[in-house]
Amino acid sequence: MTTYKKESHIRSLLKGISWRIVATSDTILVVLLITCLSGHCSLEDAIKIGSIEFLLKFLIYYVHERVWQRVLVNKAVSQKRTLQKTISWRIIATTMTFIISGSVLNAFDEIALYIALTELFTKFALYYLHERLWLKLPLGRIRQFFFGKKR
Template sequence: MDKSYKRHIAKSITWRIIGTIDTILLSWLISGDPYTGMQIGLAEVVTKMLFYYVHERIWFKIRAGVTKNGDSKKRHIAKTVTWRVVGTIDTMILAWLISGDPMIGLQVGAAEVVTKMILYYFHERAWYKIDFGLEKRRREKRET
């Protein structure tokens, strides 16, 4: 059985924790209201986990940028950029709807582009070092 689903669920959860904390803090700082920051951060938990899981499954299937040894910083950068586009659009819409102010949505989205890309890149690199859900890679390591 393909255990990559468990890996992608685990990655979704760890990333969502990091991403939600970042969104809450940015939304609070930009809106000036901790309650608004909390509402925006919690609202995106559901949407982001769903979008992130789909994003992971797509990237797993297309295998773009996978090198012979499996490592590819270019792949991680490409995943970072594609995820950030999806994530920023989602956050901007949620921040606008919750705050009632389109400028807050734009400002939160703009700030997030920087913070989330940095955080996501390091999240990807950390998960690359973890074998959880990658039976093939685990077997290859045992055989060498």
């Protein structure tokens, strides 16, 4: 188990960028899949939704990360805590996906809902794995490399 230490803003930004790359790719694929299944296949809409999400969610993800940084500092980061963080982010992000999808598609209907619900499941797994991976990467765990100690 990793003990969470105070981390830099740069780390939160890097983590946000890596997450948004994964998440935006997933969003574009999910939007494309759902719109194609509904008979209104649109790569343009998929890219538009993904782009808007990238920008808006990057900012909100950063704030979410910093809030959780304060919650977790000097605490052991168990799988349960990662799950709690994942759930809190999914509530925020899935709600935003529904609103963004509905706005771009000009309808807050079942298509926007299917996009948000599909993303709920795909991103839940991806986000959890992303969090656990960042805990294992040197940038994901704040180590005292300069003092020769690993914690």
